Ligand SMILES: Nc1ncnc2c1ncn2[C@@H]1O[C@H](COP(=O)(O)OP(=O)(O)OP(=O)(O)O)[C@@H](O)[C@H]1O
Ligand SMILES: Nc1ncnc2c1ncn2[C@@H]1O[C@H](COP(=O)(O)OP(=O)(O)OP(=O)(O)O)[C@@H](O)[C@H]1O
Ligand SMILES: [Mg+2]
């Protein structure tokens with residue numbers, strides 16, 4: 101139990117460092133166990149230094165920086181045992197356009213490396229534009245959902261009507 | 263203590279019902295005290311029915327619907343004692359374009375009715391376009407923030423560079 | 425094994441039979457607030473064997489059944505199916521003989537859920553183990569519900585460590 | 593009473609003297625992730641007398657002082673001023689004689705904060721009461737920090753009731 105957790109910690113930490121740099125276009129980050137000699141009861145601390153900024157605990161970063169760092173952690177764990185499917189519900193909500201761009205690039209790369217199929221719910225125009233295909237969900241009849249294939253222009257219009 | 267809380271509950275509930283309808287362009291909602299006979303220790307339940315949907319507890323609504331309803335509650339309390347300043351940090355993040363539109367209309371109306379000055383942090387293009395003026399925050403020198411007046415086109419470009 | 429399709433009927437706001445194809449690469453789902461995007465994702469987690477109604481924003485599991493509108497009566501049955509392609513023949517032994525594996529969960533108001541795998545009755549546990557053998561499942565890291573990112577950020581360090589245990 | 597301007601120096605990422613004018617109507621603040629938007633809002637809450645460093649994302653109150661970059665050394669002092677216009681003569685009695693009221697908070701590393709109101713030393717409590725008399729303040733309903741909406745949605749019903757108490 102203890103050995104396995106320490107081993108997976110090292111693997112996840114390795115993925116996390118490289119994913120952080122890919123999502124931020126630079127910078128450094130790492131994970132630490134608050135109680136390295138009692139990993140099964142330890143806490144998981146996240147130390148991150150976005151490009152050009154000092155190393156800080158996660159709590160001192162901005163809202164978008166915290167979200168991007170948490171995304172890196174999630175994918176770091178995911179990559180230790182990639183699944184055939186990955187489902188993301190509005191994870192790009194707090195990200196600005198340049199972070200969304202790098203997020204989409206990462207997701208494209210993972211899809212290519214692992215063959216994972218992604219289902220991504222988003223309100224972001226940039227994310228929509230990077231998808232291979234789009235489904236729109238509508239409630240033309242109130243309270244009743246309908247699913248429909250859409251192209252990018254229809255999807256952009258769909259963000260607005262409610 | 264008890265009398266005052268019940269009285270302000272009624273006032274807030276009145277504001278909340280009308281603000282909900284303004285933010286949703288329809289629908290109905292109300293607040294309830296879980297222990298009406300012990301208001302000082304009671305919980306505050308929120309029942310909401312977006313246009314065309316059944317009355318439900320807040321927890322069953324969508325992410326954006328929950329946010330919009332919470333905004334209605336905050337402004338309902340605010341309007342009982344309007345302050346000279348109101349500061350909003352990315353409250354429009356989970357809202358789609360039509361809800362953002364009604365949110366901006368509400369904020370414009372409150373500013374006009376109460377004379378309150380608003381400071382609104384946003385990533386939403388639609389919100390930016392409705393502001394009376396815009397400040398951009400940049401980190402041209404890494405880790406050092408600068409404030410600069412911007413027009414709408416510069417602000418839209420500013421969302422992207424980081 | 426690959427996910428190829430999800431079908432849902434009577435699940436939350438998707439009262440009418442709905443099909444979602446899952447093709448290779450990136451599939452986006454868009455639409456205004458409250459139109460049903462998260463409901464689709466919850467249908468997938470529910471079919472994978474999610475046992476807690478609170479994880480699906482409900483008070484009880486019957487809350488996933490279409491509860492009616494002013495123009496339509498409530499339903500009494502909700503059903504979701506996930507179709508898996510197994511042409512690579514790398515599925516768990518119990519189901520590896522099949523080229524296609526269909527997992528179905530169905531709930532009837534006041535009488536609970538039942539599961540089928542390729543039309544054979546199955547228990548919730550069997551379905552959860554099947555998806556776990558595929559490195560996925562309702563609580564797995566790759567299924568990121570709305571608000572999960574914020575929860576990770578806000579989590580106490582000890583809660584956060586439990587994310588690692590999925591990797592172990 | 594109207595808010596007209598905020599000045600900050602050495603506060604978090606705003607190491608250089610910065611002025612933010614607050615004009616009537618709606619003022620938008622935009623920029624990429626991590627550029628400093630929330631820092632400005634926290635400066636205002638801090639100057640209003642916020643006593644908890646955790647409410648400002650810090651471990652201790654010294655965390656609001658500019659902590660340096662690879663090109664610039666850390667500072668030892670942070671100072672924020674809020675300028676209020678009182679031409680309507682509707683300010684609290686103690687300060688109503690003035691046409692303009694300036695509240696300043698200054699912190700020196702390892703030696704704590706001090707406050708001034710129109711250049712007179714003041715205690716944190718005086719400043720908090722001043723803003724409370726203006727129906728505002730660091731914890732007031734009209735000051736909505738990033739994540740506060742999500743907190744209201746996630747709050748237990750009993751926690752949520754405390755929002756009402758500001759109205760009472
Ligand atoms: N059992 C049910 N029967 C009918 N409608 C339901 C049921 N459960 C939830 N709903 C409706 O589904 C809607 C929520 O859908 P969902 O959470 O999928 O929205 P969304 O598209 O994700 O929106 P957002 O962009 O705001 O996150 C709510 O309006 C709710 O009324
Ligand atoms: N004491 C300090 N000294 C220097 N920089 C600091 C200090 N405290 C915080 N920062 C920096 O300020 C940045 C956060 O700024 P802020 O939270 O205002 O961003 P933001 O513009 O609100 O971003 P978002 O859109 O992601 O919410 C962090 O990158 C952090 O490194
Ligand atoms: Mg949703």
Ligand SMILES: [Mg+2]
Nearest residue numbers: 162163630738
């Ligand atoms: Mg921020």
